[in-house]
Amino acid sequence: MRKTTSLHADTDMTREDKLNRLSIPSIIRESAKEWRLPLWQIFALILLPFAILTSGVALALISKDAYKLFTREDGIAETIQAVAYVVALVLSVIMTVRLFKRKENLPALLYVGLCLGLLFMAGEELNWGQRAFGWHTPDTYAEINKQAETNLHNIYGVGSTFKWLQMVVGAYGTFLPILFFWTPLLDKYRQLFKYITPHYVLIPYFVFLFGWRLFRNLFEVPRRYYFAVAEFNEVLELILALGILLFLLHTLTLGLHHGHKSNLGPRGGRTTQHI
Template identity: 35%
Template sequence: MALIPFVLTVVVAATVPFRDFYLWLVSEDSLVEWLQFLCLLGASIFLPLITIRLLSMGLKGMALLYGLVTLGVWFLTGEEISWGQRIFGWDTPEDMAAVNRQGETTVHNIRGVMELIPPAMLVASLYGVCAPLVWAAVGKRWRHLASMRLLVPPLCLVPAFLLAAGYRLFRLLVWPTPNYVISEYAEAMELSLYMGLALFCWFNLRLLRQPQLEPGARDARRRVHRRT
């Protein structure tokens, strides 16, 4: 599982010499973007199930947090396919088209909002990298708080988040104004990030379907991960 993001990103990079195929691969409504949507759709299904399960277990604070994340991921999923605009073909309102870089009914392509997307993805990616490593190093002191495990991705997902974080740091620190080929490679990195998110949600749903998390429960997550 840890190798899947590397394989996907290497495969996309290997198509760069074949420019037309590469640009088709990372273009709007093509293979990589639809894989992104499927990952977000999976997370959109897993997250409300996790939230409901947490409520049934009486973990209201964690359920509230997951509920907010659910709303955010639902919104992101809709944005990823322009809320179905390119599927159903409705026109963009004039006011929206005037401020939207792609002339679509989306928020993330509005001038001013676009600049916030890369930092937000960098923060999310760095969390997915750092949280598991910190938990592995010092998490023993919090193991009595079993629900805390729901906030920490398993170590096998670190590569998925690491690739996305590495790309964003490269763009920020090394090459802030790259050429079109490199800028479009962001689609492969977003796929890596969304895949990490979807698998994280899937792991947590499996964890919650094990005997209920209780204070003092030990190594429940480790058992789940070992089986997978």
């Protein structure tokens, strides 16, 4: 039996030791081991949100028509989001069932909540099937919905709540991996947190939405730039959806990988037993 230890495995490491191991090459190498992927794929994972963000900015600056195609209702960004949330929902259900079978009831219950959240997100992106089946929005509902569709996030007065929730989700995926690594007080909760904390290489998938939503919730945008700025949220929501999907892929394929018992990623300790 061989044990391999990751960047976060030694909970007794001093802060200086941790800092010495936090060079970018070390982080990339450790991430490749934890994800069981070649280095170039880890680089691709890290660079993907930056590439999407840059593409969105470039389209907004170069071509209004191309930008609309990418960010409009039923456009490229929304379609990929919907697919990502549906796949993530399936993975989350599988994870929930496995956790219940392993008698890990608390994380399983948390995943039940995640399943409901992903079902809601997928439903909202698809207007709960309205676009697929083409049903008419009731007149009373159309009057209170900005786009006259059967969803909740476009109801007048409700959208602001969703914007703050997006910021909270972005903060969760940004700061929890960092907090979990740096705070030894969380060590005793690692068995729980290993299932619900995104890996630190996924931080870019959350931090952009957090920063954007913080800015949009606190500051008004000049009217002349409103369209470009408002629609840019679709770009960041796409990045978030991919981050959630990758989080579930990582947790499902590595956290409950048969033949291995592991404490994953930024959860402060990963000791993998190869049987």
